[in-house]
Amino acid sequence: GAAPARTEFAMSLDPTQTRDDQALLAEVAETVRRRYALPLERAPRNELYHALAEAVMARLAGPWLNTRERIAASGRRRAYYISLEFLMGRTLGNALLNLDARVEAEQALAALGTKLGELEAEEPDAALGNGGLGRLAACFLDSAATLRLPLDGYGIRYERGLFRQTIEHGDQAEYPESWLAEGNPWEIRRPDRAVRVHFGGRTEFDSEPDGSLRARLVDTEEIVAVPYDTPIPGYRNGHVNTLRLWSAQPLLDFDLKAFNAGKHDKASASRIHAEAISQVLYPDDSHQRGKELRLRQQYFLVSASLQDVLRTWVEQHGAAFDDFAARHCFQLNDTHPVLAIPELMRLLLDEHRLGWDQAWAITEECFAYTNHTLLPEALETWPMEMVDHLLPRLRDIIVEIDRRFGEQIERLFPGEGHRLERLAVIEQNPSPRVRMSHLAMVGSHSVNGVAELHTRLIREHLLKDFYELWPLKFTNKTNGVTQRRWLAHCNPGLSGLITEAIGDRWVTDLAQLEKLVPLADDAGFRERWREVKQVNKQRLAALVAERCDVVFPPEALFDAHVKRIHEYKRQMLNLLHAVHLYQRILDGDTDGMTPRCILIGGKAAAGYHRAKRIIRLAVQIAKRVNGDKRARELLAVAFVPNYNVSAMEVICPGAELSEQISTAGKEASGTGNMKFMMNGALTIGTLDGANIEILDAVGAECFFQFGLTAEEVAKLRENYVPEEIIQRDEHLKRVLDAIQQGSIGGRKSDHYDDLIGSIRSPSDPWCVAADFDGYRRAQQRAAEAYRDSQGWQRMSIINCARSGRFSADRTVDQYASEIWRIGPIEG
Numbered sequence: 001g002a003a004p005a006r007t008e009f010a011m012s013l014d015p016t017q018t019r020d021d022q023a024l025l026a027e028v029a030e031t032v033r034r035r036y037a038l039p040l041e042r043a044p045r046n047e048l049y050h051a052l053a054e055a056v057m058a059r060l061a062g063p064w065l066n067t068r069e070r071i072a073a074s075g076r077r078r079a080y081y082i083s084l085e086f087l088m089g090r091t092l093g094n095a096l097l098n099l100d101a102r103v104e105a106e107q108a109l110a111a112l113g114t115k116l117g118e119l120e121a122e123e124p125d126a127a128l129g130n131g132g133l134g135r136l137a138a139c140f141l142d143s144a145a146t147l148r149l150p151l152d153g154y155g156i157r158y159e160r161g162l163f164r165q166t167i168e169h170g171d172q173a174e175y176p177e178s179w180l181a182e183g184n185p186w187e188i189r190r191p192d193r194a195v196r197v198h199f200g201g202r203t204e205f206d207s208e209p210d211g212s213l214r215a216r217l218v219d220t221e222e223i224v225a226v227p228y229d230t231p232i233p234g235y236r237n238g239h240v241n242t243l244r245l246w247s248a249q250p251l252l253d254f255d256l257k258a259f260n261a262g263k264h265d266k267a268s269a270s271r272i273h274a275e276a277i278s279q280v281l282y283p284d285d286s287h288q289r290g291k292e293l294r295l296r297q298q299y300f301l302v303s304a305s306l307q308d309v310l311r312t313w314v315e316q317h318g319a320a321f322d323d324f325a326a327r328h329c330f331q332l333n334d335t336h337p338v339l340a341i342p343e344l345m346r347l348l349l350d351e352h353r354l355g356w357d358q359a360w361a362i363t364e365e366c367f368a369y370t371n372h373t374l375l376p377e378a379l380e381t382w383p384m385e386m387v388d389h390l391l392p393r394l395r396d397i398i399v400e401i402d403r404r405f406g407e408q409i410e411r412l413f414p415g416e417g418h419r420l421e422r423l424a425v426i427e428q429n430p431s432p433r434v435r436m437s438h439l440a441m442v443g444s445h446s447v448n449g450v451a452e453l454h455t456r457l458i459r460e461h462l463l464k465d466f467y468e469l470w471p472l473k474f475t476n477k478t479n480g481v482t483q484r485r486w487l488a489h490c491n492p493g494l495s496g497l498i499t500e501a502i503g504d505r506w507v508t509d510l511a512q513l514e515k516l517v518p519l520a521d522d523a524g525f526r527e528r529w530r531e532v533k534q535v536n537k538q539r540l541a542a543l544v545a546e547r548c549d550v551v552f553p554p555e556a557l558f559d560a561h562v563k564r565i566h567e568y569k570r571q572m573l574n575l576l577h578a579v580h581l582y583q584r585i586l587d588g589d590t591d592g593m594t595p596r597c598i599l600i601g602g603k604a605a606a607g608y609h610r611a612k613r614i615i616r617l618a619v620q621i622a623k624r625v626n627g628d629k630r631a632r633e634l635l636a637v638a639f640v641p642n643y644n645v646s647a648m649e650v651i652c653p654g655a656e657l658s659e660q661i662s663t664a665g666k667e668a669s670g671t672g673n674m675k676f677m678m679n680g681a682l683t684i685g686t687l688d689g690a691n692i693e694i695l696d697a698v699g700a701e702c703f704f705q706f707g708l709t710a711e712e713v714a715k716l717r718e719n720y721v722p723e724e725i726i727q728r729d730e731h732l733k734r735v736l737d738a739i740q741q742g743s744i745g746g747r748k749s750d751h752y753d754d755l756i757g758s759i760r761s762p763s764d765p766w767c768v769a770a771d772f773d774g775y776r777r778a779q780q781r782a783a784e785a786y787r788d789s790q791g792w793q794r795m796s797i798i799n800c801a802r803s804g805r806f807s808a809d810r811t812v813d814q815y816a817s818e819i820w821r822i823g824p825i826e827g
C-alpha cells in the first residue's frame, strides 16, 4: 500500500532543516510521485529539476494573479514591450533569487545529496533571440518587475530558438535547438485567449447605414495565435509581470473539413504552413534578407498582441476609445514589430469603427520606437508587392499614412521634392518598398537610440530629416543590464564580498556600488577581491577545458571577446594580435611578456560567409598556438563553441580584460561591455557605443582606449589606403603575410585571401589596418598593467564600483518616466 508521499518524506527529513525546506522538499516529492510515478530517491536529475520548477511556479501563482488584479484595479497606464526576440536564458536560478528561495532549495536538495547547481544545469536556455537586442528585452522585463512597473512583454514562442553551434573540422555547424523537447515548466498555455490572424485575401467594402464604407477582408488564410504566459517576478517584492508568447496553429475546423473530404495532403499542408510561422527564430542579427516568412512572423506577432490588448480593453471598458491612449503604450523593439502601427489603425478603423483622425491620434500617442542599429544593410524595407500580397488591407493603410504625411511635408516645405523623397514612408526607386524606420518615425511619439553616441548619430545622419522635422521626438536611453542576473546570480563570490563590505542595497540600487571606491585603496580588500576572481577564473578555465580541451593557466591574464561574429565587431583585430604575440614568442621576444589566455566566442549568422570564415581562422590559430610547446606558458587561445546566456554567466565573472573593439560608430551600444565591467573586468575598447560612457565613468587610467573616433573613421574612408599603413607597420605586415602564406595551417587552401584581402582593400569599411597599431599598443599597456597585481585589482574594483549607471533599472526608470509615463503599482 502506498502511504502519502508527504508522510514518507516527513520521516526521512533532517531535523536541522527549517519548516520551509521541509515544505519545499515535500512538494518536490509529491510532484515526482504524481508526475513520474517515482519515489524521490530514484528520480533522475531532469525529473527533479521539473518538480522543483513546478514548486517554484506554484509559489509565483498567487503574487502573479494578485499583480494582474492590482494593475487592472488601479486604472493606470500600462506599457507593453513588443519584440521579435526575448533572450531569456535559464529561469530557475533567477526565479529562486528573486523569490529569496535559493537557500531553502539548496537545503531541501541537500537532504537528497543533490546540488542545486546540477539541477540548474538541466534547464535548456530559452534562446528566443540572437544577441544584444533580445537580451536587452529580457533585462528590461526583470528591471520593470523589480520596479513594480506594469510592463508586459509580447513575443513569439518559437519552437526552435537560436541554433546550437558546434565546430566540425574547424567550421561552424548549426543544429536545431529543441528547447521545448522535455516540456517547459515556466509557461502556461491559455487557449481561451487565442485570437485569429488573417493573411492574404482581398478587401471588400460594405456601405453602412450612415453612408460610410466599411472595409472587410475576404478569402483570407486564417491562423490561430495561442498565447503562452511566463511569469516575470520582481526582486523580492511580490510583483509578477507577464511575458506572453504566441504560438501559431491552424484553424482546426478548416483542417478537418479538408481531412474529412479525404484531402489528407491538403489538410496536413495547411497545418504545416500555419505552424511554420512560430517554427524558428531567424538567426540573422545584422542583415535584412526580406523573406516572406519573416514578414508573416512580424504581422502574426503584432496582430495577435494588439487584438489581445483591444479585446481586454473592450471587455473592461466597452467600445469607447477616448481613454485608450492614456492607458496604453507600446515600445517597438527596433523596426521588427513596426507593422503594429498600421495594424492598430486597421483594428480601430475596420473593427471598432473609429474615424481616421481619432484612430491616428491614438496610434501616435501609443507607440514609441527604439533604434538599435546604424548599419545600412540591417535597415528593414519590404517590397510593396509582398506587403500587398500578404497584407492587402495594411498596404492600403500604409499608402494612406504616406499620402497624408507627404501632404504635411508639402505644406511645411513647399517645393522641396528631394526632401519629400528622402522622408517618404514608401521609397519609389528602383521599386516601391516600405521603409520601416520611416513608418516607425511617422507613427510614434518617441524615438530613442541606445547610447549617447548612437543617439547623436541617429540625429545627425540616419534620421536627420526627421530630426529637423520633430526634434522633440528624439531622446537617448543608454542601455543597461540587470545586476540580479549579471552579478548577484552569476557571481555569488563577488556578490558576497560586496554585500559584506557595503550591504545588499546594490541589488536594487546599483549606484550603491560607489561605496566600494574607497576600498580600492584597502590592500586587504584588494586581496580578497583577487581571491574571488581567482576562483571564478578556475570555473571559467574548467568550462574551456571541457568545451575546447584547452588549458587556461589560472595565473595568466584572462582576456575575453564574446559576442555575435561580425566584421564590424572586429574579431579579426583580436586574431591578428594573437598571431602577433605568437610571432613574438617564436622570435624569443618574450622579455616582460604577460601570460595571456584569449577566449573568443560567438555565433555567425548561417548565411554570413565571412563571419564563418572568421570562426575558422580563430579555430586554426587556437590549434596552432596551443599545439606549440614554445607558447605553452605564455599564450593560450580558445574558441568556445555555442556561446549563449548561460555560458556568459560563467565567462563574465572569470574575465579580466573585456574586448570591445568595434569600428567606431558601428556598435549602437553593446551590453556585454557592461556585464564585464560590473564583474570587475577592465575594458580594452574603442570610442564606440556605450564604451564612451564606460570610459567616462571609470576614467582613462582604468580603461585601455585606442582607435579612430567615429568622425575620423568617416573622414579616413574618403581616402583610405591600408596598403600604406601595412608597409609602415612591420608587425602588421608580418602577421598578414604569415596568414596569407598559409603558415597558420589548416587545409592546403587556408590562406584566408578573402579575410586578409578585405583588410588590404581601400574599401574596407571596418578600417582594421588603421586601428591595428593603436590596438597592439593598448594591449601592451594592458599586459604591463597586469604585472602590477595591486594596481590591477585597484582598477578592477573601480570598474565595478562605477558600473552603477549601467543597471537596466536606471534605463527602465528613464523609459517609464520619459516615454511610457507609467509609475509603480503599490504592493
Ligand code: 26Q
Pocket: 130, 131, 132, 133, 134, 136, 282, 284, 285, 286, 287, 288, 289, 290, 294, 372, 373, 378, 380, 450, 479, 667, 668, 669, 670, 671, 689
Ligand atoms: C532583421 C530582419 C530580418 C531578420 C533579422 C533581423 C534582425 C534581427 C536581430 C536584425 C537585427 C537584430 C539584432 C540586432 C541587435 O542585437 N542589435 C544590438 O542591440 C543591442 C541592444 O540595444 C546593442 O547593444 C548592440 O550594439 C546592437 O548591435
